[in-house]
Amino acid sequence: MTLPRDLDNNAAALRAAMVKTLTDAGAGLHLHPAWLAAAAKVPRHLFVPGFYLPSDESDGTGLTLWEPVTSRLDYGRWLATAYSDATLITQFDGEETDWERPASRRGGAPTSSSTLPSLVLRMWSDADVGEGHTVLEVGTGTGYSTALACERLGSSHVASVEVDAVRLGGAADALYGCGYTPTLARADGMYGYWPEAWFDRIVAACSFRSVPSALLRQTRPGGKVLLPLSGWLYGNARVLLTVAGDGTAEGPLLPGTISFMPARAHAAPAYGNPSDWAAGLHEERSRAARHAPERLTAATEEAFHLRFLAQSAVPDAQMVTVDGVLHLIDVVSGSATTLTPEGGAWSVREGGPLKLWSLIEQVIDGFEAAGRPGPETYTLRVDGEGQRLLHARMPQLRLRLRLPHGYR
Known part of the structure; x- marks a missing residue:
């Protein structure tokens, strides 16, 4: 791909402007000056030769x-967006795009991206x-975050693993092209490196x-592991262990409403x-x-945090709303629940071995009784008893994180 001759100058100016914006917001984002200095040197545009942006138009179907x-399509838009503080989607549904002849697409689940720079630095x-x-990065993606670590620490101190071979190949080309030579490996991040x-x-x-045990075993005593945690209710948190x-580990949940794509496993x-699923609930007795x-479901920080707590109680449940009726579906236990609006209230029907909404209500009750504490007041402890979320004002709740079947 042939790029304009003024690319380096344009990119440098845009990169400097991006770093200035991040520096001005640095106190609120808690960005370390050394990482901002690294961002001033790493050419992000070389790690995103192509990406997708949402159109302002609608296709009429909701997708x-x-x-x-x-x-090639729009040099100015491409370069300016590369140096915006935005997440750039580079892959949908695990399918690669031919960036020499890319096409528009409808819908799809993003499976790889270049995360917004402020979050990477954070x-x-x-x-x-x-x-x-020495650091291990789980999820190389485009390689931009890896490059920042190499710039700050030196390539010999950085290893990065990626499950997607094509993604890893593209990242390797970009990293080596910029002069960075970290250890790169195709591997499932569940098992570290x-x-x-x-x-x-x-x-x-x-x-x-939940926290993969291999990552703890590969960390020096006194070392730290920073992980985004999520689940099938799409409640998210971050923990610094x-x-x-x-071999035990403990640390706080970190504040903020930050989400990452799930590990594919x-x-x-x-x-x-x-x-x-709802068809089998017609004969169940309803309750308010x-x-x-x-x-x-509300678009608030508290609801975001409560989803994370709730999925600790019902880790295999998923949630979807169809025609105003909320469904909770647990494909592991075969349990299902519906919540139907009725005259300003909600009617609950629960079937299967787990009463999903009842379990969630117990979490909300404890949350209310504790004074609605924020995520930074919780501790995650990993030891022989499992992975437990602890809170001094919620001792009665046994909130645990669980690994999917087949992982230890």
Whole structure:
């Protein structure tokens, strides 16, 4: 691909403007100056030769129209967007795009992206990475975040793993083209990367349903692991764990409403037609809901946090709303629940071995009784008893994170 001769000058100016914007917001974002200095040097545009942006138009079916953006299609838009503080979608549904001949697309689930720079810098800053540390990054993606780590620490101190071979190949080309030479490997981030262990810091750029034990075993005593946590209700949190010499780990949830794409091994399974699940509930007795579903579905920080707590109680449940009726579907236990609006209230029907909404209401009750504490007041402890969310004012709740079947 031939790029305009003035690319370097234009990119440098845009990069400087992006870093200035991030520096001005640095106090609120808690960005370490050393990471901002790295961002001033790493050419992000070289890691995103093509990406998708949502169109302002609608296709009339509710699906998002995605437009490809490359330097060939629109040089100015491509370069300016590369240096905006935005997440750039580079892959849908695990399918690669031919960026020489890209086409628009309708809908789809994003499976790879270049995360917005402020969040990348925040992750590295929150992980308390310092000079001389060796780091493992889980989820190479485009390689931009990896490049920042190489710029700050030196390539010999950085290892990065990626499950997608094509993604890894593109990242490797960009990294090596920029002069960065970290250790790169195609691997499932669930298992870390034993050939380079032990690490002082492990930072994940994808979310997990629970903490993979291999990552703790590959961290030096006193080292730290920063992980996004998510689940099938799409409640999200981040945790910064400090690993002890006996293999246990403990640390706080971090504040903020940040989400990452799930690790592919932790993605939710298909549940089919919600109406099929609801059909078996017609004979179940209904009751009035003590808490409305808006407690989880509202576009608020509290609802975002409550979804995370709720999925700790019902880790295999998924949630979807069809024609105003909310469905909770648990494909593992075969349980299902519907919440139907009735005259300003909600009617609940629950079937199967787990009473899904009842379990969620217990979490909300405890949350209310504790004074609605924010995520930063919780501690995650990983030890021989499992992975437990702890809160001094919610001792009666046994909130646990669980690994998918087949992982340890």
